[in-house]
Amino acid sequence: MSEVDWLSHLLQIITVTGQLEVRCAYGAPWRLAWGRAAANEIPYHVIVKGRAIFEDPETRTARELVSGDIVLLPHGAAHVLHDGSGQTPIPTQQHRGSAGWMLSENDSNGEQLDLLCGRFFIMPPHDRLIRTYLPTSLVTRAMNDHADDNIEPASSQLASLVGLMRMEAAGDRAGGRAVLNALSSALFTLVLRAASESEKAPEGLLALAGHPRLAPAIAAMLADPARPWKLPDLADLCGMSRATFMRHFQDRLGCSALDLLTDLRISLAANELKKPAISTEAVAEAVGYQSVSAFRRVFAERMGMTPGEWRRQPHSGGTRAD
Numbered sequence: 001m002s003e004v005d006w007l008s009h010l011l012q013i014i015t016v017t018g019q020l021e022v023r024c025a026y027g028a029p030w031r032l033a034w035g036r037a038a039a040n041e042i043p044y045h046v047i048v049k050g051r052a053i054f055e056d057p058e059t060r061t062a063r064e065l066v067s068g069d070i071v072l073l074p075h076g077a078a079h080v081l082h083d084g085s086g087q088t089p090i091p092t093q094q095h096r097g098s099a100g101w102m103l104s105e106n107d108s109n110g111e112q113l114d115l116l117c118g119r120f121f122i123m124p125p126h127d128r129l130i131r132t133y134l135p136t137s138l139v140t141r142a143m144n145d146h147a148d149d150n151i152e153p154a155s156s157q158l159a160s161l162v163g164l165m166r167m168e169a170a171g172d173r174a175g176g177r178a179v180l181n182a183l184s185s186a187l188f189t190l191v192l193r194a195a196s197e198s199e200k201a202p203e204g205l206l207a208l209a210g211h212p213r214l215a216p217a218i219a220a221m222l223a224d225p226a227r228p229w230k231l232p233d234l235a236d237l238c239g240m241s242r243a244t245f246m247r248h249f250q251d252r253l254g255c256s257a258l259d260l261l262t263d264l265r266i267s268l269a270a271n272e273l274k275k276p277a278i279s280t281e282a283v284a285e286a287v288g289y290q291s292v293s294a295f296r297r298v299f300a301e302r303m304g305m306t307p308g309e310w311r312r313q314p315h316s317g318g319t320r321a322d
Contacts, residue, residue, distance in 0.1 A: 005219070006209050006215070006218050006219040006222045006223075007189065007192055007196070009219075009222035009223050010205075010222055011189060013126065013129075013264065013267050013268055013271065014126040014129060014130070014267070015123040015126070016120050016121070016122055016188050016189075017120065017184075017185055018044075018118060018119070018120045018121075018182075018183075018186075018187060018188055019118050019119055019181050019184055020101050020117075020118040020165065020180040020181065020183075020184050021101055021102065021117055021119060022101060022102045022103075022104055022116075022118075023101060023103050023104070023114075023116055023117075023169045024104045024105075024114070024115040024116075025103065025112075025113070025115075026083075026090075026092070026104075026105070026106050026113045027106060027109050027110040027111065028083035028087075028110030028111040028113070029082075029083050029086075029087035029088065029089050029110065030083050030090060030092070030106060030108070030113065031080065031081070031082040031083070031089040032080065032081045032082070032117075033078075033080045034078060034079055034080075035078050036077065036078045037073070037076030037077075037119070038076065039076065040121060040122045040123070040124055040127040041076055041120070041121060041122075042072055042073060042074050042076060042119065042120040042121075042130070042188075043073045043079070043117070043118075043119050044070065044071065044118055044119065044184075044187065044188075045065075045071045045081065045116070045117050046069075046070050046115065046116040046142075046162055046165065046187075047065045047068065047069045047070075047114075047115060048067065048114040048115065048116060048162060048166050049112065049113070049114035050066075050067065050111060050112050050113035050114060050115075051065060051066045051084075051111075051113070052065045052081045052084075052113060053065070053081065053082050053083070053084040054071055054079065054080075054081055054137075054139075055079060055080040055081075055082070056077060056136070057078055057079070057080065058077055058078065058136075059136070063139065064084070065081075068141050068142040068159060068162065070140050070141070070158065070191055071137060071138070072120075072137070072138040072139075072140075072188070072191055073137050073138075074130050074134035074136070074137075074138060075130075075131050075134075075136045075137075077136055077137065079137075083110070083111065083113070089106075090106040090107060090108040090110075091106060092104050092105060092106045093106070097172065100177045101118075101169065101177070101180065114166070116165060116169060118184050120184070120185075124270075125266075125267065125270050125303060125310075126267055129263055129267050132255075132263065133204050133205040133260070133263075134204050134205060134206065135204055135206075138191065138206075140191045140194045141158075142156075142159040143155040143156060143158075143159055153194075153197065154193040154194035154197050155194050157190055157194075158187075158190050158194055161183060161186060161190060162187075164179075165180060165183050165184075165187070168180050192206065195210075196209040196210040198210070203254075204253060204254075205218070207252050207253075208249070208253055211252065213238050213239065213240065213248070214245075214248060216237040216238050217234040217235075217237050217245070217249070217257060220234065221257070221260065221261050222264065225261060225264040225268055225288065226265065226268075226286060226288035227288065229258075229261055231245065231257065231258070245257070262298060262302065263302065265287040265288050265289075265298075266287075266298065266303065268286075268287050269283050269286075269287045270303070270310060272286060272287070273307055273310055274311070276311075280292060280296070280307045283295075283307070284296075
């Protein structure tokens with residue numbers, strides 16, 4: 001793994017799995033509404049064919065999605081998808097497929113929609129990391145671009161992946177559920193890659209990772225979060241003065257580089273603490289703390305519980321809400 005492969009390093013810390021749940025085949029008018037997701041869940045939607053209006057009730061914003069668009073909601077926000085006509089939706093019928101996902105249909109001959117809906121699941125406490133450093137919603141387009149340098153862009157890779165998901169969802173073949181869940185997990189990674197490569201990267205970690213001057217600092221911290229990084233070290237990697245680095249970092253992420261480093265270390269520590277053979281002192285040292293008391297204090301501040309309390313939590317247990 002390359003040291004600059006920030007995304008692979010991030011996904012070594014954060015365990016993400018995916019699951020396709022519903023395939024919607026509707027004719028207009030139609031409307032779908034989702035409540036707020038659980039803390040460790042990220043809803044996703046893939047517009048395979050047709051178009052949809054995506055509404056975020058919290059921000060009171062609406063956006064048109066078209067074929068190839070993929071929307072993720074890293075904060076699990078409540079949201080609505082509809083056809084935009086404002087007419088009363090046609091009633092739907094649901095059929096459970098043998099692969100475990102649901103087919104939802106209506107009898108309308110109006111403008112047709114083919115939509116895949118699912119969720120990503122994040123092991124605690126990494127849902128906190130996601131909510132802090134990824135935007136509320138993330139829209140990426142899967143497009144069949146043609147690169148000049150024989151490197152297929154992420155948007156084109158997404159188009160191929162969505163095509164595979166559609167084929168699997170349309171069929172009833174052996175292993176279909178396992179294939180769709182594996183493709184869903186890959187979807188998360190490719191969406192983050194595409195967003196960080198886009199010219200208009202969203203705010204947060206993706207904007208930093210796609211920033212040509214700040215990316216070296218992000219990659220370095222993710223590759224070796226236990227290293228005793230100082231601000232001058234990170235600024236040097238980016239070819240900036242300490243003050244310039246701090247200003248650019250804060251402007252794009254909304255927090256300091258040391259805040260991000262601390263959150264990465266605590267997430268890494270949470271993973272290590274689940275291994276019963278490793279002492280708290282050894283975990284503290286492994287994630288970059290020379291003092292176990294300092295580690296315990298920072299861990300409690302970020303997690304709302306001590307390392308010992310976290311150890312005793314069930315493995316699938318969640319963290320306290322922010």
